[in-house]
Amino acid sequence: MIKESPEVDYYYEMREEIFGQDYLVVNAYGSSFCGKLCLVISEKDAVKIKIDSSKGYQGAQLIGLKFKKQASDYGWSGLVYDSIEYVVE
Known part of the structure; x- marks a missing residue:
């Protein structure tokens, strides 16, 4: 149901x-749904992402959040963080 969309x-x-x-846990709101989205963060991105609960970012809007679907060796697929354009606090 969730896919990248400017809406x-x-x-x-x-x-x-x-x-x-x-993991990056995000609240997602669309025109016909709302819910939590858990995105896997790669080791490389974990160091680059500065957004953190302890720094007061809780509730900040993530503009231009991008993620991709990735299959695992175990037969399940998940969503993986790709990038954020900017954060509105």
């Missing part, structure tokens, strides 16, 4: 680490 608004909720994997 979807994304708001930062938190970053979370589970078993060594970083």
Whole structure:
């Protein structure tokens, strides 16, 4: 149901680490849905992303959030963070 669209608004909720994997948790709001979106953050991007709950970003709007679908070796697919144009605090 969620796909990249300029009609979807994304708001930062938190970053979370589970078993060594970083995730970006975002609230997504579209015209006919709302919900949480958990994006896998690659090791390379984990260092580059400065947005963090402890720095007061909770609730900040993420403009131009981009992500991609990625299949795993275990048969499931997930969404992976790609980029953000800018953050509105």
